[in-house]
Amino acid sequence: MFGAYPNTVRVRKEEVIQMQATRVLDGLTPRAREIVQVARELLEREGPAALSMRRLGDQIGIRASSIYEHLRDKDALEAALISVGFEEQAELFARAVQGAANPILALTSAYRDFARRQPNLYRLMTERALRHDLLAPGVEEAAALPLLHATGGDHEQARAIWAFAHGMVILELNHRFPGSADLDTTWRKGIDLFAGQPDADQP
Amino acid sequence: MFGAYPNTVRVRKEEVIQMQATRVLDGLTPRAREIVQVARELLEREGPAALSMRRLGDQIGIRASSIYEHLRDKDALEAALISVGFEEQAELFARAVQGAANPILALTSAYRDFARRQPNLYRLMTERALRHDLLAPGVEEAAALPLLHATGGDHEQARAIWAFAHGMVILELNHRFPGSADLDTTWRKGIDLFAGQPDADQP
DNA sequence: GACGGTGCCTAACGGTGTTCGGCGCGTACC
DNA sequence: GGTACGCGCCGAACACCGTTAGGCACCGTC
Numbered sequence: 001m002f003g004a005y006p007n008t009v010r011v012r013k014e015e016v017i018q019m020q021a022t023r024v025l026d027g028l029t030p031r032a033r034e035i036v037q038v039a040r041e042l043l044e045r046e047g048p049a050a051l052s053m054r055r056l057g058d059q060i061g062i063r064a065s066s067i068y069e070h071l072r073d074k075d076a077l078e079a080a081l082i083s084v085g086f087e088e089q090a091e092l093f094a095r096a097v098q099g100a101a102n103p104i105l106a107l108t109s110a111y112r113d114f115a116r117r118q119p120n121l122y123r124l125m126t127e128r129a130l131r132h133d134l135l136a137p138g139v140e141e142a143a144a145l146p147l148l149h150a151t152g153g154d155h156e157q158a159r160a161i162w163a164f165a166h167g168m169v170i171l172e173l174n175h176r177f178p179g180s181a182d183l184d185t186t187w188r189k190g191i192d193l194f195a196g197q198p199d200a201d202q203p
Numbered sequence: 204m205f206g207a208y209p210n211t212v213r214v215r216k217e218e219v220i221q222m223q224a225t226r227v228l229d230g231l232t233p234r235a236r237e238i239v240q241v242a243r244e245l246l247e248r249e250g251p252a253a254l255s256m257r258r259l260g261d262q263i264g265i266r267a268s269s270i271y272e273h274l275r276d277k278d279a280l281e282a283a284l285i286s287v288g289f290e291e292q293a294e295l296f297a298r299a300v301q302g303a304a305n306p307i308l309a310l311t312s313a314y315r316d317f318a319r320r321q322p323n324l325y326r327l328m329t330e331r332a333l334r335h336d337l338l339a340p341g342v343e344e345a346a347a348l349p350l351l352h353a354t355g356g357d358h359e360q361a362r363a364i365w366a367f368a369h370g371m372v373i374l375e376l377n378h379r380f381p382g383s384a385d386l387d388t389t390w391r392k393g394i395d396l397f398a399g400q401p402d403a404d405q406p
Numbered sequence: 407g408a409c410g411g412t413g414c415c416t417a418a419c420g421g422t423g424t425t426c427g428g429c430g431c432g433t434a435c436c
Numbered sequence: 437g438g439t440a441c442g443c444g445c446c447g448a449a450c451a452c453c454g455t456t457a458g459g460c461a462c463c464g465t466c
Contacts, residue, residue: 031413053454065455066414074454127330129378159384160371160393164363167370175332181362190363193396234444255422268424269445277423 024083024136032070035060036080043081043120078124079134085125086139089114093146103150104195108165108187115169123173126166161194227286227339235273238263239283246284246323281327282337288328289342292317296349306353307398311368311390318372326376329369364397 025033038059043051053064053074060067071077092110100106115122130140144158151157168187171177228236241262246254256267256277263270274280295313303309318325333343347361354360371390374380 052452054452062413063415064453065416065457068455069413123330126373126377126379127326155384156389156392159380159389160367160396163370163374163389163393164367165370166374167366167368168363170329170373171366171369174329176329177362181358183362186359186362186366189359190366193363256424257422265444266446267422268426268447271424272444 024080024087024139027136028080029070032080035067035070036077036084039077040081040084040121043124044118048120048124075131076134079131081121082125082130083136083139085118085121086143087136090139090142090145093143097146097150102195104147104161105191107147107150108161108191111165112169112172112187115173119173122169126170157194161191164190164194227283227290227342230339231283232273235283238270238273239280239287242280243284243287243324246327247321251323251327278334279337282334283339284324285328285333286339286342288321288324289346290339292346293342293348296346300349300353305398307350307364308394310350310353311364311394314368315372315375315390318376322376325372329373360397364394367393367397 025036028036035056039051039056042056042059046055053067056077057064057067067077071080089111092114093107096106096110097103132140144162147161148155148158151161168183168190172183177183228239231239238259242254242259245259245262249258256270259280260267260270270280274283292314295317296310299309299313300306335343347365350364351358351361354364371386371393375386380386
């Protein structure tokens with residue numbers, strides 16, 4: 001992410017829209033889509049430990065072994081969930097920057113919102129190396145494009161902002177900040193550093 | 204972390220040293236210490252999936268069920284590993300700031316080194332909420348103190364730097380940056396923003 | 407009407423964390 | 437010196453996990 005394209009890339013909004021149009025679940029049968037959807041609800045409602053093939057089968061009304069008729073294995077199921085997550089991020093982020101006075105602030109707010117609304121999916125999307133061989137192609141890059149666009153194509157800055165945002169989000173989700181911490185302020189100050197008045201050091 | 208103490212705390216170096224002296228493993232029997240040590244090697248050598256009670260027993264030469272004579276359960280084992288990790292961080296960080304021209308830069312370098320040298324332990328320490336009821340008391344705070352000290356007691360700044368550092372580290376460990384990314388540069392630029400010349404915007 | 411594929415089933419394998427009952431051995435005490 | 441105790445181990449078992457193999461019923465197509 002933030003480096004898959006050469007530094008000189010110029011991203012037009014049309015390209016972003018087009019990548020969003022590539023629906024992840026289109027490559028799946030209706031039954032597989034249903035399974036992925038139920039899996040997502042189960043994951044978010046009861047946590048990662050509850051997302052077992054047997055529990056998932058129970059939710060649908062079939063045996064665990066029958067799931068393998070529709071999805072190769074659990075890795076493929078998780079990859080589908082992650083692909084859906086990236087797709088929704090891409091759409092969310094593209095919408096967030098539309099007409100935003102401070103695109104980077106708008107993007108990081110949307111990033112935090114996404115993670116807080118579906119913490120278990122967000123963890124799934126970030127806590128391990130990605131299986132690019134199982135993900136829907138291009139979906140990760142599509143989620144990253146709005147931020148790269150907001151930094152004017154500066155991969156360096158985009159990566160730094162992403163690292164800060166992910167660090168803030170995942171430490172918050174894992175309750176690693178004390179309850180007394182004013183995270184809104186920490187976010188604002190941090191983002192101001194990255195995206196704030198860049199002309200401050202100009203004469 | 205970065206908030207367990209009131210903002211006005213003044214940390215003397217002697218206090219840091221003293222907290223380091225509290226050895227985590229002292230509360231364990233010799234056999235339990237051995238198990239934790241073997242578990243650490245197994246975790247780091249073969250990854251989190253290999254850290255099972257049976258595999259661990261094999262390494263020691265006993266049955267999995269015998270481990271429960273020495274450690275309450277797997278949560279307690281993991282908590283011991285995490286406690287050891289924090290303890291080593293505390294010592295490493297305290298050493299890193301000694302005589303450093305730029306303490307924050309020295310600290311974040313040590314932070315990254317720690318994570319890269321024992322990625323699986325670092326993941327274990329950060330990827331879930333901490334079981335404070337199982338951790339050695341004070342060990343998390345001890346690891347956080349040097350950074351809080353380096354920011355002059357500014358919890359806000361300490362949290363932001365921590366979030367950036369953790370984000371950079373965990374995304375690097377999980378291979379989420381492209382191979383072409385120059386992470387050294389990203390680190391330097393990011394840390395400069397947080398800790399760099401604060402007199403840049405002075406006349 | 408037979409054929410083939412689809413989608414489910416049961417059963418099983420090897421793995422996981424954990425508990426229970428038993429057993430041998432060394433130490434402490436009478 | 438004999439006895440009691442408890443520590444540290446063991447085997448067996450339970451409930452769960454991901455996954456595979458083989459069978460069976462249905463349904464559309466030739």
